[in-house]
Amino acid sequence: MTAITLDGVATATALKSELRDRVVALRAQGVVPGLATLLVGDDPGSRLYVAGKHKDCAEVGIESLRIDLPGSATSADVRAAIKDLNSSREVTGYIIQLPLPVGHNENAMLELIDPAKDADGLHPTNLGRLVLGIEGNLRSPLPCTPAGIVELLRRYSVPIVGQKVVVVGRGLTVGRPLGLLFTRKGLDATVTLTHSRTVDLAGEVRRADIVVAAVGVPHLIEADWVKPGAAVLDVGITRVAGVDGGKSRLLGDVHPDVASVAGYLSPNPRGVGPMTRAMLVSNVVKAAEQSLTA
Numbered sequence: 001m002t003a004i005t006l007d008g009v010a011t012a013t014a015l016k017s018e019l020r021d022r023v024v025a026l027r028a029q030g031v032v033p034g035l036a037t038l039l040v041g042d043d044p045g046s047r048l049y050v051a052g053k054h055k056d057c058a059e060v061g062i063e064s065l066r067i068d069l070p071g072s073a074t075s076a077d078v079r080a081a082i083k084d085l086n087s088s089r090e091v092t093g094y095i096i097q098l099p100l101p102v103g104h105n106e107n108a109m110l111e112l113i114d115p116a117k118d119a120d121g122l123h124p125t126n127l128g129r130l131v132l133g134i135e136g137n138l139r140s141p142l143p144c145t146p147a148g149i150v151e152l153l154r155r156y157s158v159p160i161v162g163q164k165v166v167v168v169g170r171g172l173t174v175g176r177p178l179g180l181l182f183t184r185k186g187l188d189a190t191v192t193l194t195h196s197r198t199v200d201l202a203g204e205v206r207r208a209d210i211v212v213a214a215v216g217v218p219h220l221i222e223a224d225w226v227k228p229g230a231a232v233l234d235v236g237i238t239r240v241a242g243v244d245g246g247k248s249r250l251l252g253d254v255h256p257d258v259a260s261v262a263g264y265l266s267p268n269p270r271g272v273g274p275m276t277r278a279m280l281v282s283n284v285v286k287a288a289e290q291s292l293t294a
């Protein structure tokens, strides 16, 4: 048996074409959504991700603005940039590309974002609404990677209600909010949130119907850890330098042999990454739509 590929590129493309139609409708009503990115420093990986986000915006027809600060920027510089983005009329949503260079307090910067412009859903108010919104009646942006994972499973009709989900990793952008999302009313999964101090991680993973690996440990999840037929989502990214100056490669958290055991597998790259980007655009479009009815 070989797993069905959860194709993030194809799914994100379908999502973006739906979003494009909604942007046309917004523009007809005089609303022009605009996404900004704030990048500090020149980490090559971060630059690549930011470039991808601007490409997605162009595809969907939303304006985008790129603010790049040098690695030498102080926390006061970053605060000033955030203040400008909060007051800009063109910028309806924005993100602070993480991680910030060492020396910056990420949580303090995230708190300065206007929650109404928080395209990443990482402001404490929006994370708080994720906790409060168990009835699904509070509309606020969801963190993009968790939202992308759930959307990917939905579009492949992978059952979620009542299923055992094991999330590996408790980080701010993926594991922790994903546990909250999967246990919401409507999704109704049973979640085990595991981390580096979990005893018998393999045993936990073996019981899962859905495994989400988001730790950044290459090939951590081995084939004999996976229940036959389970859905496995590979989120972690480790960039390894190419041999002899060749192209760098990406390694996921899931061993390639898992494909022969799992029922569904999201590849990495081309799985959750493109979905994360599509959900970012979706958050900006949704916020613009809500500005019409607010």
Ligand SMILES: Nc1nc(=O)c2c([nH]1)NC[C@@H]1CN(c3ccc(C(=O)N[C@@H](CCC(=O)O)C(=O)O)cc3)C=[N+]21
Residues within 6 Å of the ligand: 048, 049, 052, 095, 096, 097, 098, 099, 120, 144, 145, 173, 250, 268, 269, 270, 271, 272, 273, 274, 276, 277
């Ligand atoms: N404020 C903030 N929000 C984020 O959402 C955020 C962040 N900071 N910092 C870094 C992580 C990582 N992340 C990715 C997005 C897209 C791909 C993606 O599209 N990857 C391509 C491959 C790209 C490549 O080759 O490197 C793929 O999976 O096919 C990957 C990773 C968003 N993050």
